[in-house]
Amino acid sequence: MPKLRFTTLIFLFVLLLAGACAQNELFDKKWQAGPEYKIEHIVKPGKETGKGELEVRLRIPYDEILFVKSNRSYKGRFEISLMIFEKGERRVNESWIEVLTLNEFRITNSRKKAVEIRRSYSLSPEQYRLEVQITDLRTQNRRKQVKEIDMLHLKSGIWMLGDLYLVEGRNPEGKTGEIPDVILVGFTASGVEGSHPVSYTLFSGEKPVKHGRFDIDLVKEKHEYIFPVRTTELSYNQYLLIMEVRIGEERYERRIPLRISWPGSSELIPNLKEAIEQMRYLAHTGYFPVRDYRKALSAEAEGQREFFNEAWNRLDPTPGTERNELMDEYYYRIQVANRRFSGQREGWRSDRGMIYVIYGEPDAVEEHYMEINTKPYIIWYYYSVNRSFIFIDYTGFGDYQLSEPMSEY
Numbered sequence: 001m002p003k004l005r006f007t008t009l010i011f012l013f014v015l016l017l018a019g020a021c022a023q024n025e026l027f028d029k030k031w032q033a034g035p036e037y038k039i040e041h042i043v044k045p046g047k048e049t050g051k052g053e054l055e056v057r058l059r060i061p062y063d064e065i066l067f068v069k070s071n072r073s074y075k076g077r078f079e080i081s082l083m084i085f086e087k088g089e090r091r092v093n094e095s096w097i098e099v100l101t102l103n104e105f106r107i108t109n110s111r112k113k114a115v116e117i118r119r120s121y122s123l124s125p126e127q128y129r130l131e132v133q134i135t136d137l138r139t140q141n142r143r144k145q146v147k148e149i150d151m152l153h154l155k156s157g158i159w160m161l162g163d164l165y166l167v168e169g170r171n172p173e174g175k176t177g178e179i180p181d182v183i184l185v186g187f188t189a190s191g192v193e194g195s196h197p198v199s200y201t202l203f204s205g206e207k208p209v210k211h212g213r214f215d216i217d218l219v220k221e222k223h224e225y226i227f228p229v230r231t232t233e234l235s236y237n238q239y240l241l242i243m244e245v246r247i248g249e250e251r252y253e254r255r256i257p258l259r260i261s262w263p264g265s266s267e268l269i270p271n272l273k274e275a276i277e278q279m280r281y282l283a284h285t286g287y288f289p290v291r292d293y294r295k296a297l298s299a300e301a302e303g304q305r306e307f308f309n310e311a312w313n314r315l316d317p318t319p320g321t322e323r324n325e326l327m328d329e330y331y332y333r334i335q336v337a338n339r340r341f342s343g344q345r346e347g348w349r350s351d352r353g354m355i356y357v358i359y360g361e362p363d364a365v366e367e368h369y370m371e372i373n374t375k376p377y378i379i380w381y382y383y384s385v386n387r388s389f390i391f392i393d394y395t396g397f398g399d400y401q402l403s404e405p406m407s408e409y
Contacts, residue, residue, distance in 0.1 A: 036060075036061070036064050036143065037058055037059060037060040037061075037064065037132075037134055037143065037145075038058070038059040038060075039056070039057070039058055039059075039130075039132055039145050039147065040056075040057045040059075041054060041055065041056050041057070041130065041147065041149055042054075042055045042057070042162065042163050042165050043055075043149070043150075043151050043153075043154065043162050043163045044162035044163070044188040044222075045154060045160035045161075045162055045188060045189060045190040045191070045222050046122050046123075046222075047122070047222060048122060050124070050125075051122050051123065051124060051125075052122075052123055052124065052125045052151045052154045052160075052162075053120055053121070053122055053123070053162075054084070054120065054121045054123055054128070054130075054149065054151065055118060055119070055120045056082065056118065056119045056120075056121070056130065056132070057116070057117070057118050058080070058116070058117040058118075058132065058134075059114045059115075059116050059117075060078075060114055060115050060117075060134065061110070061111050061112070061113070061114045062076075062100075062102070062107060062108055062109070062110045062111075062113050062114060062115070063108070063109045063110060063111050065078060065100060065108070065115070065136065066136055066138045066139055067100075067102065067105075067108040068138060069105075072103070073101050073102065073103050074101070074102045074103075074104075074105060074108050075099060075100065075101050075102075076099070076100045076102075076108075076136075076138075077097065077098070077099050077100075077136075077137040077138060078097070078098055078134055078135060078136050078137055079095060079096070079097050079098075079134070079135045079137055080095065080096055080097075080098060080117070080132070080133070080134055081094075081095040081131075081132070081133045081134075081135070082094055082095070082119065082130075082131070082132050083130075083131045083132075084121065084123070084128050084129070084130055084131075085128060085129040085131070086123075086126055086127070086128050086129075087127075091123065091128070092121055097137070098115065098117070100115050110323070111323045111328070112323065123151060124151075125151045125152055125153075125154035125155045126151060126152065127148070127149070127150050127151070127152060128148075128149045128151065129146060129147070129148055129149070130146065130147045130148075130149055131144065131145070131146050132144070132145050133145075156252070157247070157250045157252065158191055158192060158247070158250070159189060159190075159191050159192040159218075159245075159247050159250070159252060160189060160190050160191045161187065161189045161245070161252050161254060162187055162188040162189060162254075163187065163254060163256070164185055164186070164187050164241070164243060164254045164255065164256035165185070165186055165187070165256065166183065166184070166185060166186075166256075166258075167184040167185065167186040167226055178262050179231050179234070179235075179236065179260055179261065179262050180231060181230065181231060181232070182228045182229065182230055182231060183228070183229045183231060183258060183260070184226050184227070184228055184229075185226070185227055185228075185229055185241065185243075185256065185258075186224055186225065186226045186227075187224070187225055187243075187254065188222060188223065188224050188225070189218065189222075189223065189225065190220065190221060190222040190223065191220060192218050192220065192247055193218050193219050193220045194217070194218060195215050195216070195217050195218075196215065196216060196218060196245060196246065196247050197213065197214075197215055197216075197245070197246055198213065198214055198215065198216050198227070198243065198244070198245050199211070199212065199213045199243070199244050200212045200213075200227075200229070200241055200242060200243040200244070201241070201242050202229070202234075202239050202240070202241050202258070203239060203240045203241075203242065204237055204238075204239055209234070209239070210229075210230075210233075210234065212227075212229065212230075214227065216245075229241065229258070231260055234260050235260070235272065235301045236260060236261050236262065236265070236271070236272035236301070236305070237259075237260055237270070237271050237272065237273075238257060238258075238259050238260075238270035238271055239257070239258045239259075239260060240255060240256075240257055240258070241255060241256050241257075241258050242254075242255045243255070243256075262305075266324070266327050266328055266331055268328065268331035268332055268334070268335055269331055272301070272304055272305065272308060273304065275308065275331070276293075276296050276297060276304055276307065276308055277297060278331070278334050278348060279293065279308075279311065280293070281354060281357055281358055282311075282315075282330075285358070287311075287315065288311050288314075292307065293307075295307075296308070312324055312326075312327050315327070330357070333356060333357045333360065334348045334357060336356065337350070337352070337353035337354075337356045337357055338353070340352075340353075340356075341353045341356070343397070343398060343399055344397075344399060350399070350400075351391060351400065351401050351402040351405070352378075352380075352391055352400055355380065355389050355402075359382050359385070359387070362380035362381055362382055363381050363382055363383045363384070364380075364381040364383070365378065365379070365380055365381070366378065366379040366381075375392055375393055375394060375396075376392070376393040376396075376400075377390055377391060377392045377393065377400075377403075378390070378391045378400055379391075389402060390402070390403040390404075391403070
C-alpha cells in the first residue's frame, strides 16, 4: 500500500484489521444498541371480502446474532415482539422466541446470510403503526423500529390492488461484476376479471429512462401477477418504477424503488457514480493515485466499474470471502454522515462528515453554544490517534467548518 499523506487514516480501518482482542472490542460495541435488522412490509388484498393483508418481512444477518458454541454446533437465541396499532389502539400483539442453529463457525460471521421471518395479518384497509423489537436473549440488548403503514389505497375503486414487490427466489443473478438481464416484479390483486392494459415507466431521478407496456389477464379471485423488467442499457443505479393500470375509466398506480447492481456489491451503494465520487478521501490519502480517481470520475460506465472493483479488491482485508469489510465500513460512514450532517450540502461533503468518514466516531465531544463574544463551536477528540478537531459555526446556521481547513480534500 502506498505511503499515506495522512497516516492517521489507518484509524478508519484499525478495528477491522486488529487482532482478536480488538475484534472482541468491536463485537461488544456493536451490541450496545442491539442487533441490526431489516424490516419490510407488503400490502396485499386479503382472502376475506373487504379485508387487506399485511405481510411483514424481517431479515437479520447472522453476524448480528450472538452465537454460542453448543457441542459441535453454534446457537443463537433472540426474541421478537411485534405490535400493530390503529389510532392508538393495539390490533396485533405477539412475541415469540427464535432459536437458530448453525454447524460452521464461519457462517456465524456472515453478513449476506441471514435468518428471514415472515408474518401475515388480516386487517381492514386503514392506517396503522407497526412496531417491531428484537432482543438478543444472551446479551439482553435490543433494537426497535417503527413504521407507518397506509392500507387505504386498497379501498380505491373496484379493483383491490396491492403493493409492487420484487419476486424473491425467481430473480436471476448475473455473473460477478455483471447486472442481471431481467428483474421480476410482482403484485397481488383481486376483484376484476378480463384483459386490461398495463404500462410502466422507470425513472432515474426525475428523468424517465425506460418504458414498457403489456396486457394482463385478470381473474376475480386473489391472484399474484408477475412481469419482467429488462435491464438492457441500464447502469448500476437506483431507479423508481411506476406502474399504471387502466380499468374502464379508473386509473390505478403503484410504485417501487429498484436498485440495479451486480451480485456481491454493498447494499449501501445505490449509485456507482456517487460511490466513486465518495471515494475522494481514499484518493487524497494515498490508497490509490489521485490521477486514477479523477479519470474514473469522468469515465464511461464500464471504466467506472473496472476502477471501482479493482480499487476495492485491492483494499479487501479478507480476499475470497463474501464480504469486503472495509467497503462496508466506509460506505456505512458515508451513510451516517449524510444522516447527521446534511444541510446546504450532502453530509459526507461537510467538514464534520469528512472527519467522521476518515476517523469514525469521536472518543469525546465538547459543545460550546452560549459563550459570550464567541461563535458556537464543537471539539471532537480522537485519543487513539492523539488528534482533535475544532468545528466553528461561522454563519449561525449550523454549518460547522473546520477551524483549520484541510486543503487536500
